[in-house]
Amino acid sequence: MFRALVSKFRPVSRSGDRPSRVSIVLAFLIISFALGVLAWRSYELSVRMERGANTLAVQYAGYAADITARRVDAAVRTEMTRAVDDWQQVERWIEEPTRASLSEWLGKKEWIVQAIYIPDHDPASSIFASELGASRDTDLPTRDFYTSSGTVTYTYDPARLLTQVASVVQKQQPLIRTTAADFLPIQQQADVIVVRAPRVSGLVRLADGFAFYAPLGAPMAEYSVRAVVRTSYVGSGWENQRLISFWVSLAAVGLMALGAFLALRGLNREAETTALRGALIANVSHELRTPLSMIRLGAETLKLGSRLKESEREEIHEQILRETLHLSHLVENVLDVARIQNRSSKALAFTPVAPRDLVTTLVGTYASWVRSRGFTLELEVEDGVEPQMWDRDAVSRALLNLIDNAIKYSSDDRTIVVAVRHTDQHVILEVRDRGLGIASADLSRIFDPYYRARFSDTQTRRGAGLGLTLVQQIVAAHGGRIEVESEAGTGSTFRLLFPRASGEERVALSGLVGQSKPVTS
Amino acid sequence: MRLLFLKSTAWAAAFAGAALALHAGEGDCHAPARECTQQIRQMLSARRYLGIQIVELKPGLVIKSVLPDSPATAYLKAGDRLIAVNGRSLEKATVGRFKQHLAESNTGKVMLIVLRRGAFRRIEVRLEPYPKEYIEKAISAHLSQAHPATAGAQP
Numbered sequence: 147m148f149r150a151l152v153s154k155f156r157p158v159s160r161s162g163d164r165p166s167r168v169s170i171v172l173a174f175l176i177i178s179f180a181l182g183v184l185a186w187r188s189y190e191l192s193v194r195m196e197r198g199a200n201t202l203a204v205q206y207a208g209y210a211a212d213i214t215a216r217r218v219d220a221a222v223r224t225e226m227t228r229a230v231d232d233w234q235q236v237e238r239w240i241e242e243p244t245r246a247s248l249s250e251w252l253g254k255k256e257w258i259v260q261a262i263y264i265p266d267h268d269p270a271s272s273i274f275a276s277e278l279g280a281s282r283d284t285d286l287p288t289r290d291f292y293t294s295s296g297t298v299t300y301t302y303d304p305a306r307l308l309t310q311v312a313s314v315v316q317k318q319q320p321l322i323r324t325t326a327a328d329f330l331p332i333q334q335q336a337d338v339i340v341v342r343a344p345r346v347s348g349l350v351r352l353a354d355g356f357a358f359y360a361p362l363g364a365p366m367a368e369y370s371v372r373a374v375v376r377t378s379y380v381g382s383g384w385e386n387q388r389l390i391s392f393w394v395s396l397a398a399v400g401l402m403a404l405g406a407f408l409a410l411r412g413l414n415r416e417a418e419t420t421a422l423r424g425a426l427i428a429n430v431s432h433e434l435r436t437p438l439s440m441i442r443l444g445a446e447t448l449k450l451g452s453r454l455k456e457s458e459r460e461e462i463h464e465q466i467l468r469e470t471l472h473l474s475h476l477v478e479n480v481l482d483v484a485r486i487q488n489r490s491s492k493a494l495a496f497t498p499v500a501p502r503d504l505v506t507t508l509v510g511t512y513a514s515w516v517r518s519r520g521f522t523l524e525l526e527v528e529d530g531v532e533p534q535m536w537d538r539d540a541v542s543r544a545l546l547n548l549i550d551n552a553i554k555y556s557s558d559d560r561t562i563v564v565a566v567r568h569t570d571q572h573v574i575l576e577v578r579d580r581g582l583g584i585a586s587a588d589l590s591r592i593f594d595p596y597y598r599a600r601f602s603d604t605q606t607r608r609g610a611g612l613g614l615t616l617v618q619q620i621v622a623a624h625g626g627r628i629e630v631e632s633e634a635g636t637g638s639t640f641r642l643l644f645p646r647a648s649g650e651e652r653v654a655l656s657g658l659v660g661q662s663k664p665v666t667s
Numbered sequence: 668m669r670l671l672f673l674k675s676t677a678w679a680a681a682f683a684g685a686a687l688a689l690h691a692g693e694g695d696c697h698a699p700a701r702e703c704t705q706q707i708r709q710m711l712s713a714r715r716y717l718g719i720q721i722v723e724l725k726p727g728l729v730i731k732s733v734l735p736d737s738p739a740t741a742y743l744k745a746g747d748r749l750i751a752v753n754g755r756s757l758e759k760a761t762v763g764r765f766k767q768h769l770a771e772s773n774t775g776k777v778m779l780i781v782l783r784r785g786a787f788r789r790i791e792v793r794l795e796p797y798p799k800e801y802i803e804k805a806i807s808a809h810l811s812q813a814h815p816a817t818a819g820a821q822p
Contacts, residue, residue, distance in 0.1 A: 245812050260698070262710045266720045267732065270801040274707045274809045276698040288710075292766035294723055299710050 170412065174405025181398035185391045192387030199384060203356050203375040204349060210336035211360035211373035218340065218371060219363035221311035226365070229255055229300075230291045237293050248275040252300075257307035259286060261300035287365070304366055308340055336373040344370045352376075433476055437469035444469075468515050475550075478543060482616050498533040499541070501566045501573055508542050509564060512549070516562070519553050526565035531573055534647055536624060541642075544620045545575060547613040548640045552579035555638075572626070572643040580637040589630060593618045617642070696813035703814070704806050711802045715775060715794035719743055721762050728757055728765055730781075738795045748782040769794065 232254065236247050248263055252275045260276035286301045341359075347370065350357040355376035362369045444466040448459065509523055516523050545564070552562045559580040567574045584592060593614050617640075621628050625645050632638035696703060718737020719730050728749040733739050749757050752768045760768075769777060772794070779790045 245809070260706060262707060264711070264714070264716075267734070269711075269716060269734075269797050270804040271808065272707070272711060272801075272805040274703060274710075274805070275813075276696055276703055276706065290770065292763035292770075294721070294762040297714075297766060299714070301706075 171405045171409035178398040178401040181394050185395035188387050188391035192384040195384035203377045207356045207358035207373045207375040211358040211371045214338050215360035215371040245273045248273050258300045258302045263298050265296040336375045338373045340369050341372050437473040440469040441466050496535040499536040499538050500533045501531050502527050505566050521560045524563045528567045531568045540620045544617045547617050548577035556581040573646045575642040578639045583634040583637050584632040585634045700814040707806050711797050715796050723762050726759050742790045742792050751780040
């Protein structure tokens with residue numbers, strides 16, 4: 147089972163020069179595996195970078211919150227100390243502080259809402275000042291301070307005090323300062339604010355970042371500094387890797403799909419070729435049987451019929467000769483194709499050949515055979531073509547195959563034109579018929595081995611599906627190419643374009659081949 | 668020269684104080700009178716006092732006077748030098764520091780060591796709340812100064 151599977155995927159090259167499509171899947175497998183590895187590495191990298199970015203954000207949030215909390219603490223302490231100092235200045239200049247001086251002192255401190263001064267020498271003469279409005283928070287904290295002559299107790303509003311020191315709480319400086327020239331555009335900034343009585347403390351994971359709560363010191367212990375660092379902005383670096391990983395894995399999957407598709411198609415083709423090859427046996431044996439039976443029939447008639455007329459005898463001879471010719475042509479074809487299949491391209495023997503000569507000889511040889519099928523062969527030969535370095539047999543066979551095809555796929559108009567033309571670059575052999583023509587769907591596949599166009603009556607027309615394959619091989623071996631012009635119903639034109647060798651090249655070539663006989667046009 | 672400067676500053680301060688006092692006479696307290704009464708009572712009754720007035724010599728603290736009818740009346744006398752309070756030396760302390768120590772004694776009992784006529788004395792005093800009449804007096808003084816309109820209506 148497994149071996150069968152493996153053998154199916156092993157590169158096989160029985161279908162001509164083209165590499166089997168099945169072997170393509172191996173390349174696709176390797177490429178998509180490599181892409182998969184790449185995607186995985188990229189993903190890993192992105193994960194690591196994300197973790198790094200998060201660590202940085204966490205540390206930065208903690209740093210920002212702590213630093214700010216300590217700065218606020220210091221500012222609060224400074225503010226409170228300043229209040230004490232200011233009052234001591236008042237006491238220094240005024241022997242007996244009055245309510246007015248207390249009010250004045252109070253008025254300068256936005257955050258102190260009320261205060262009472264209790265002199266040591268007479269607590270009964272305490273003075274009181276208040277800035278409270280009608281609506282007041284009942285739970286404002288109280289602080290005392292002691293001077294040399296008395297005690298001051300005051301009530302303050304922490305929110306107002308924090309507003310006073312608000313200039314400390316700003317956007318924290320970026321952890322990494324960046325200039326335009328920097329490679330990584332990290333813009334780490336923390337949004338720092340003071341919050342009252344948070345239900346959490348320490349590090350908190352947000353949907354799009356991290357928050358760190360750092361509680362304030364003693365007098366403001368109710369408050370915390372919260373620093374929020376967002377990690378979800380574009381440009382922290384790992385998003386690119388994640389994106390690359392996504393697209394690369396998508397590409398890998400796509401390639402795998404493509405490879406699988408190609409492999410399946412290759413398998414299909416393979417199966418089709420196998421089926422066609424099976425049909426070949428039947429075709430070839432059929433092809434061989436017909437001329438053989440004709441020959442046998444003729445020979446038997448000759449042997450038995452002693453009273454035949456001379457003309458009849460002549461006709462039978464003619465027929466035997468014709469069929470033998472056809473038979474040998476067939477066998478040649480099969481042999482050549484077999485050579486092609488085995489990839490041992492038959493070594494062609496290049497000799498100088500005059501195209502006109504070649505065509506006329508060929509037409510002369512097969513004229514009677516063509517005529518016997520009821521066809522007219524017309525010859526159009528342009529003069530002025532110098533002899534070319536061709537393999538005479540191969541080119542003849544190519545031409546013959548084309549003529550044979552024209553006969554096989556004919557319609558009512560039974561005229562076949564064989565033409566020799568030339569341009570500056572090419573010598574062109576052309577076979578034109580007014581037969582069935584080739585449907586455009588078949589046009590691209592007619593050169594495939596064993597392929598036969600899907601006529602409704604393909605089965606009634608004999609053939610192995612090898613003729614055009616052979617023609618193409620031969621032309622390619624001469625460095626030329628084949629052109630087909632066809633339209634279903636109006637006939638086909640096959641053009642063999644051979645590269646035209648000028649006089650000097652021809653001499654050089656003949657030298658290479660070892661041609662000793664000088665050829666002059 | 669320095670004296671002149673001090674004097675002029677003192678005068679300026681006195682002048683400013685007088686102006687503020689004039690303003691205050693119309694009743695400048697922003698809070699309602701009832702609120703003020705409540706606040707003063709709360710702030711004063713929450714405190715306990717010893718009843719001495721201290722001068723700060725360098726170094727050391729000396730009692731300048733003792734309030735009549737105060738917790739200290741029976742134990743301390745003017746001229747006593749304060750040496751220690753609750754086991755803490757007052758050798759280099761300020762008045763503020765001494766009061767801080769008093770406030771921090773949460774039992775209300777204070778143990779003092781004083782130097783009187785060359786002899787150390789160990790004295791235990793209990794801090795007491797301000798007498799009610801002190802508080803009432805402070806309240807009525809505030810009301811008459813800051814809330815002249817409502818002063819009569821208050822008890």
